[in-house]
Amino acid sequence: MSPLELRPLQQRAVEGLRAELRAGRKRVCLVAPCGFGKTHATVELIRRALERGRRVLFLVHLREIVNETAARLRGLGIPCGVVMADEPEPTDERVLVCSVATLWARAQRPPADLLFWDECHHAVAEMFREIAKDYPNATHIGLTATPVRADGQPLGDVFESMVVGAVTSELIGQQLLVPCDVVAAPKRMKDLAWDPLDAWRTHATGRRTIAFTKTVAHARALAAQFSEAGVPAGCIDGETPTKKRDATFAAFKSGAITVLTNVMCLTEGADVPAAEVCLLARGCGAVAVFVQIVGRVQRTAPGEGIAVQTLYLARPG
Secondary structure (H helix, E strand, O other): OOOOOOOHHHHHHHHHHHHHHHOOOOEEEEEOOOOOOHHHHHHHHHHHHHHOOOOEEEEEOOHHHHHHHHHHHHHOOOOOEEEOOOOOOOOOOOEEEEEHHHHHHHOOOOOOOEEEEEOHHHOOOHHHHHHHOOOOOOEEEEEEOOOOOOOOOOOOOOOOEEEEOOOHHHHHHOOOEOOEEEEEOOOOOOOOOOOHHHHHHHHOOOOOEEEEEOOHHHHHHHHHHHHHOOOOEEEEOOOOOHHHHHHHHHHHHHOOOOEEEEOOOOOOOOOOOOOOEEEEEOOOOOHHHHHHHHHOOOEOOOOOOOOOEEEEEOOOO
């Protein structure tokens, strides 16, 4: 496999990571905003690892991101298998995209020399730590847009160093992310500042929207409210059956669904460049959560260039 063509910022990140590894560090965190192309950048490291006969694990914590990551790697010329519930066992692929929960539940530890930890701010959790400790001699590279946790737990005892690939202003300047119009209540409120459907009709009618709610009941009720108003809508939550969850997400990506409500299922990692509006019908008490949520709609859609997107903050955090 020939070297992948990288954007200058991605090349800078790869060289920064390689410098840390040459310095003897085994656990390095790459920080870059949503839309930077962290997976794309890591392909060069995977390619080099495969040339040296190494095995690679790409660990992901959400089902949607497992499938999406595997598709991206294959599209970039990296053959890979998938380890996830309801998926057939991979054979002898040297690159595996793995669900952290599946590895944990099955007590599986596929051989690996290099591990990538997607959304690595979760790495302090017991499930992640238990898996990581079984690879003491491997190289661990964490990927995140938000190297900070709402509970204040540090990542310094998980990773030895950090490489900053880019900041948001750089990506906006290169038309890789779009700026936001923010419509928000003037002060913090205990309840929602505005009925979400009314707010959407006022500021975002017809635009593909990801809505974030606090509870499953509210997510389902909000999707029903939009549907009853004649707006194609769907809902994904932790209780949604796998097949329905995949079908609903696919319908949103294709445009068959205009509004997709969710509870903590699309906060991180989900990539839908055509999504234009982030509808917050919940609070965001932590900066990291807010940044991750907004990142779902900041990507520039292919062929559309840069365009201002709308963010409706229903309840300030």
